[in-house]
Amino acid sequence: MAAGNEANPRSRSTAVREGTSVDDMVTRLSQEIVAGDWPPGTRLTAAGIAQRFAVSRTPVREAFGHLFAMGLVERRPNRGVVTASIDEQELFAMFEAMAELEAACARFCALRMPLAERRALQALHESARAWLDESHRAQYSAFNDRFHSALYEGSRSDHLIELTRATRARLQPFRHTQFAIERRTLHSFDEHAAIVAAVVAGDAAAAAEAARAHVLSVARSARCYVEARSESAP
């Protein structure tokens, strides 16, 4: 159902003490869940995953712990883990929280970003003009990631950045689809422009409001997408 079999029997001696076998599994599994390879509710058996990654069940259980902490799977005592399902209400709640987090980041940017960094943010934003056309969807998506990262980092508030990134990661599969919607790229660019203008002007309230509006706008697009998908395959 998901990616192929990685049971690559590289000489055991190299696998031992690799030190990252758990992290490796966490990375791959989270990517797959987030990408939608495993439909919500899919049961993940320790033995199955262990075989796939050619390790024993012990590290797999540890990896499950990480995935649980990330909110990507649900744990039921004595009954294993299943991939988490996000219903529409939870999804909107997460976008709502995301909007507040990004608003806080934008607010701090407006308050304390150094002048050079404000100019850099503006330049980054302007650079996206080249990717506005539908044919450069991938490039615009990559730019979008950089833009939002710059907004987070600009807040200079490590814990806020951490929370924002974590929430963003969980929303990844739903944000990712937004640019499939007609003209969304243009709206996104305009909304970014409002954020940048407020940050450059040092207007904290306006920056927060613009960032909030932007995320909620993305949320509406995602909601359309989810509704469309759930109708097509109920």
Place this chain on the structure above:
Amino acid sequence: MAAGNEANPRSRSTAVREGTSVDDMVTRLSQEIVAGDWPPGTRLTAAGIAQRFAVSRTPVREAFGHLFAMGLVERRPNRGVVTASIDEQELFAMFEAMAELEAACARFCALRMPLAERRALQALHESARAWLDESHRAQYSAFNDRFHSALYEGSRSDHLIELTRATRARLQPFRHTQFAIERRTLHSFDEHAAIVAAVVAGDAAAAAEAARAHVLSVARSARCYVEARSESAP
């Protein structure tokens, strides 16, 4: 150093399948770390903890994973876990994020709390008058927890509530001490009053600002406390 030895050899048969041995350890260890029983940087050995809780090292490792996810310990590959140390800068970053989170909660309260709940919040706040005196410090602290919880729940935004609670938990040991400071209780009460007034009035911006100011005020108290402690025992 921390609590006593729980190696209670209850008949193995009851311990088996208890289903909660890991959760139990996580709860206890997190409480102890948060309470400061284990000074930051203390090394936690799997064997030691296993002996203390009368389990094997496997569930202990799983518990370590949870503690790591909570940010209470740091993990170094092949070198075990040590209790996390929060330096002053990180501490302030967390309070800063907390201020934004509570501001967002207060904002949503002002926007969407039902009338009955606003009245309940006001009543809860008023009830604290009875505990303003220094001699009722414990009662005021308990009230304070309820008040903030009501503010989170009132936001009606599950993910935001989750983030706020998680951050609050990590700040617990530092918030906890605030009421040791002279007259802090009175300031706290006044700040709460401002939040309540804005929420009741439905003024989102004022509610957010009042909540933010309140948390930052707590942060200043905590900072004084940390500075005092680090001077006394360097």
Place this chain on the structure above:
DNA sequence: TGCCTGCGAAGTGCATGCACTTTTATAAAT
């Protein structure tokens, strides 16, 4: 004396086995 080197203890990380629980398949009874 100061720096490297190799040994040993301590401790992590993973594999495996087993007891127990849940689930599924099968058989009996109404």
Place this chain on the structure above:
DNA sequence: ATTTATAAAAGTGCATGCACTTCGCAGGCA
């Protein structure tokens, strides 16, 4: 035919063993 009882299969959760890594310390060398 449907429901209930039962047994086997599948799978979780923990204990234990062992290979490997790290760290501390004594002895060799300059």
